[in-house]
Amino acid sequence: MPLTFAQAQFALAFVSQISPKRADAFEARLKQWQKMGFPEGVNVGRGVRASYGATQVHQLLFMMKLLQVGLTPERAQKVVISGWPAFKDAIVETILCRANGEDHLHYCLIQLDALSELKEDPSDHMHVFVDAFTSDEIHEAFISDQDFMEWLSDNDTVPTDATSNLRQHQYLSFLTKNRLATSISIEVDSLLVLLWTGLVAIGLTPEVFSSEIADWERERRARGRAQQETEQHFAKPLISESVADRVTNFDVSAAAWSALAMLDPASVVHREHEKP
Numbered sequence: 101m102p103l104t105f106a107q108a109q110f111a112l113a114f115v116s117q118i119s120p121k122r123a124d125a126f127e128a129r130l131k132q133w134q135k136m137g138f139p140e141g142v143n144v145g146r147g148v149r150a151s152y153g154a155t156q157v158h159q160l161l162f163m164m165k166l167l168q169v170g171l172t173p174e175r176a177q178k179v180v181i182s183g184w185p186a187f188k189d190a191i192v193e194t195i196l197c198r199a200n201g202e203d204h205l206h207y208c209l210i211q212l213d214a215l216s217e218l219k220e221d222p223s224d225h226m227h228v229f230v231d232a233f234t235s236d237e238i239h240e241a242f243i244s245d246q247d248f249m250e251w252l253s254d255n256d257t258v259p260t261d262a263t264s265n266l267r268q269h270q271y272l273s274f275l276t277k278n279r280l281a282t283s284i285s286i287e288v289d290s291l292l293v294l295l296w297t298g299l300v301a302i303g304l305t306p307e308v309f310s311s312e313i314a315d316w317e318r319e320r321r322a323r324g325r326a327q328q329e330t331e332q333h334f335a336k337p338l339i340s341e342s343v344a345d346r347v348t349n350f351d352v353s354a355a356a357w358s359a360l361a362m363l364d365p366a367s368v369v370h371r372e373h374e375k376p
Contacts, residue, residue: 103157104152107302107304108156109123109130110301112157115161115164115294116161133160136173136177138159138163139157142156153312154309158188162180162208165286165291166179166210179212182227182228183210186208186230186231189320190207190232191316205288206289207238207285207287208231209230212228233276240272240273242277
């Protein structure tokens, strides 16, 4: 069941903590975005009331989060529309996990590649790239090799080739850290909880969006995303295997000392480990 403009305005204002004193200004912005054709399906023309379903409300939620970190409305709209399939998948996954009582958090990781036209093959590089990941994946990316090996030895469900698993962990850890360092992240769980709370405040429940959520989940399963293993989130071929080998076998300490080669030795802070 879609929301009216007033209902959607209240829910969005509740999530983004818009001051009641600025309600008129917020309403004007929503109408301006509507004239720009955002969110999808609300620019219905003069004399026709726009309705706000799950797509429209959630697109606005993500857009407003991007506005808060400094993106322009035009850029934020492009990000949401370009990455909408990934955003929908993240919403569905978050709802499923919450329904099952799981407590890990879900994030949408957004990379904006403003240099894509300078890459060797621009067709292989997206201006906007959105992927979903969990707090567990972040934790795994930052655990040490030793901790990973200890976990591996206690887990009977993983392959027994420890060296291969360690290399995979190092590779995925590198990719995860690389993306986190150059991306905008939006935590989905709190966004949904605040939205649901706002709906309850006006006498509604999350069930108003249940029909669309069901469609999203069916689309997700049709694409095979529901069966995707956790470690595959960051296993896309972003870099070649040869580069991956160089990353996992790289002597970082030696490289750091090499970078200090022209520095006055007296200015180098003493460390426990001596120069190799």
